[in-house]
Amino acid sequence: MTMSLDTKAKLACLYAGGVWGLFWIPLRALEDAGLHGLWVTAVYFLVPTICLLPVTVWRWHYVRKGGAQLQLTAMLSGGALLLYSTSIVFTDVVRAMLLFYLTPVWATILARVLLGDAITLSRLVAMAMAVAGMLTIFGLGVRFPVPQNAGDWMGVGSGMLWAVAMVRIRKDNSHSATDLTIGFFLWSFVFSAAVALVLAPQQMPNVAQTMPALPLLLVFMAFLVLPGTYASLWGPKYLSPGVVGLLFMTEIVVGAISVAILADEPFGVRELSGVILIAGASLLEPLQALYRPRVRRV
Structure with a gap:
């Protein structure tokens, strides 16, 4: 059975959310290596920026063609990633995730005002569950x-x-997800390096200091972060921003479980109940979309 573009986009966002739920692991590895909190994010984003240099050269014509609008979107998404990754360093992982995931509320309101998207009953139920x-x-x-x-x-x-x-991204879906991914990491690195240079210039790490965390960082980038970032910028081109925010909440599910296992943070009945509610909120609309065609065939 051939999946519709809408279904593929939803699966991409669910996958991307799951990947971002593991985002904290190499960040904490860099922190454990002794890097200053502000330099942790700069080094983290430097690695994919370097990895994407050949792709940047190959896509340069299209990057230039995207102009200021492409770069503005990349700057906004890169700035969001910078704030999020820095928040993981300066507060609890789960707190950072939960406060970030007020996103469906902001996205639903903005989509209604700027795109005219309807706020459906199922969307309100999903946000209430979340x-x-x-x-x-x-x-x-x-x-x-x-x-x-x-x-x-x-x-x-x-x-x-x-x-x-x-x-x-939804309003102008003509930009390539590849070009957005390039800009996403480039601007994340530029912003994080600038902040680190201004606020902690004496704490700049050397190569030897970062080496213990580098193998883990490279593995995460190659197999999770780069494909996950592409998915997180491709899927939203075809979905309502409010739906995207809900789908990305799989990050909390994966993040809460991975933190409990790997960082020995509490995970009991209360945490499990919250995870189930959030997972249900993320899957409510995709499951409805799968159910509707069956109802029509009957």
Whole structure:
């Protein structure tokens, strides 16, 4: 059976979210190697930028043709990634993820105002499930997820920037996901390196300091981060930004489980309940889309 473009785009976003749920692992490896928090992100983004140099040369004509609009979208998405990755360093991994994933709220509002997308009942139900899941993981009735430090606010800001970028990708879907991926990492590196040079110039790492984490970083880039980034910039071209935000929430599911296993953070009934709610929110609309054609055939 041939999948529709819509289904492929949804699967791409689900996959991308899962990949980003493991995004914290090489970041923490660089931090454990002794790198300053601001330089962690600069080194992290330098690796894919270098890896993509041959592709950049090959696609240069199309990158130039994309002009300022392509670069603005890449800058917004790259800035969102910078804020998000830095928030992981300066706050708890799960807190960073949850605050970032207010994205469906911002994206749904922006898509309604700028693209005229309808806010359906199923979308509202999915967002309610997602928020309930996030509150459950945080500790409903114990800790309300209000940003409490700089890392938390970076998580909120990254979600807002990502929502704007998704609206732009949807509004002008003529840009190649390959060219967006190139710009995504390039601007992430430029922004992170600039911040690190201004705020922590004396903490610049040397090659020897980064070597212990380099093998893990290269494996993650080759097999997860680069294809996951491409999927995260290709899928949104064909979907409502609000749907994209919900689909990407598979990151919380993968992230919460991987943090519990690898970082020995708590994962009990409360966390499992939150994960189930968030997974349900992410899968609600895709499952509805699969069910509708069957109903019509009957």
